[in-house]
Amino acid sequence: MSEYILKAPLTINWALNNSCNFSCRHCYSRVDTGDELDGPTLKECLTRAARAGVMAVNFGGGEPLLRSDILEIARHAADAGFRVSMNSNGYLIDGAMAGRLKEAGFAKIGISIDSHVADVHDRFRGMPGSHVRALAALDHLKGAGIKTSISTVICTFNHTTIPDLVKMAREHGASQLNFHNFKCSGLGMANKDELDLSPAQWKDFYRDAMTWKQECTDLDISLDDPIIASLGMRDETAMVKGSVCGKLSLNIKSNGDITPCGFIPAVIGNIVRDDLKKVWHESQVLDQLRHKTPKGKCASCSDYAECLGGCSARALAMTGDFNNPDPHCWVP
């Protein structure tokens, strides 16, 4: 599949807003524009994306529930044929809201939780009481019949707590536990020295996480980091080699700007004024991401054909060139 260009993205990660009730220390979008598309424009863009063949949309932000028309937008997206999901901090999801989200057509909602320890999560997210409400949100959503996932950004204070995170996910009925690799974007860059792991720590983390993934039959543990390929532990669920950005998915910012992913700041079009399929097929940036040129140690690495240099966003953020080796890579 790596050489074959799909007719359109399978999925779009779509930021509806940049306003947020939290102050997370790794947030990638705090430096983004506060501009938002109005409801009618957003709906028209969703309709066109569905016609282009996009199958799923995952709403994000900011905190998407701060957008007053979120339910109306979700209903429109579901009616257009999308599988609709959302990432939220869960703070505003009580039983009544969970029911409304179900009625609006949400198939799945991911809740961000970075630790099984409430104080640790609350400090990281900058909101006292947020852990309790995030766990409650999982319960309310499950009660309403919406599939849930937990999104955990792996960093220095949680990378050795996989068993506790798995236990928490099981206790609250999440169907998926997403371990997101730490990106050096936005505030993540500013706080990377304190929060990011060393390459050796990433190697240990992924070795443990892959073992858990293979042994957990009741919980889908998602890792989604191409550098895992160099562990020799093949992730059977990996959909493409290397990063998925620009191969399977795109990102849309709250002002409509299209980027390869939420962590690569290169604007390749705008969903309001540009044709999505034209951008998908003709963007030079996407072409370069799909056909990377190995540089540095990648040029002689025997794992390159499998990992394709790892996370392009991380390499770009740390070195200025996404063809450079992923800074998390532990291969000498």
Place this chain on the structure above:
Amino acid sequence: MKRIVRNPDILWREEDDAAAEAAALLEQGGEAGEIGTAILFADGTMVTLNLLGTEIWKRCDGLTEEELVTALLEEFDVEADVLRHDVANFLQELAEKRYISYV
């Protein structure tokens, strides 16, 4: 005989350009088995189907296995026994992945 139904959680679409390329190759007497003409997608996993796989998948909507084979034989010039064997193997694979079920 039980009827085949697609798992409603599976998102899928045909890849129009690839399908046209595969059809053109077949028209010229070439091999199109390696060309992905449909994508199945669910919860972070993806499966690419070739032309035959796509045609089988499109018919997994309430037919029995024998009805599905009969429907394909009406459209494609292939040996019935070979097709029956290929369809059975493919459906088994889809069922193992929980992409289809039998009701």
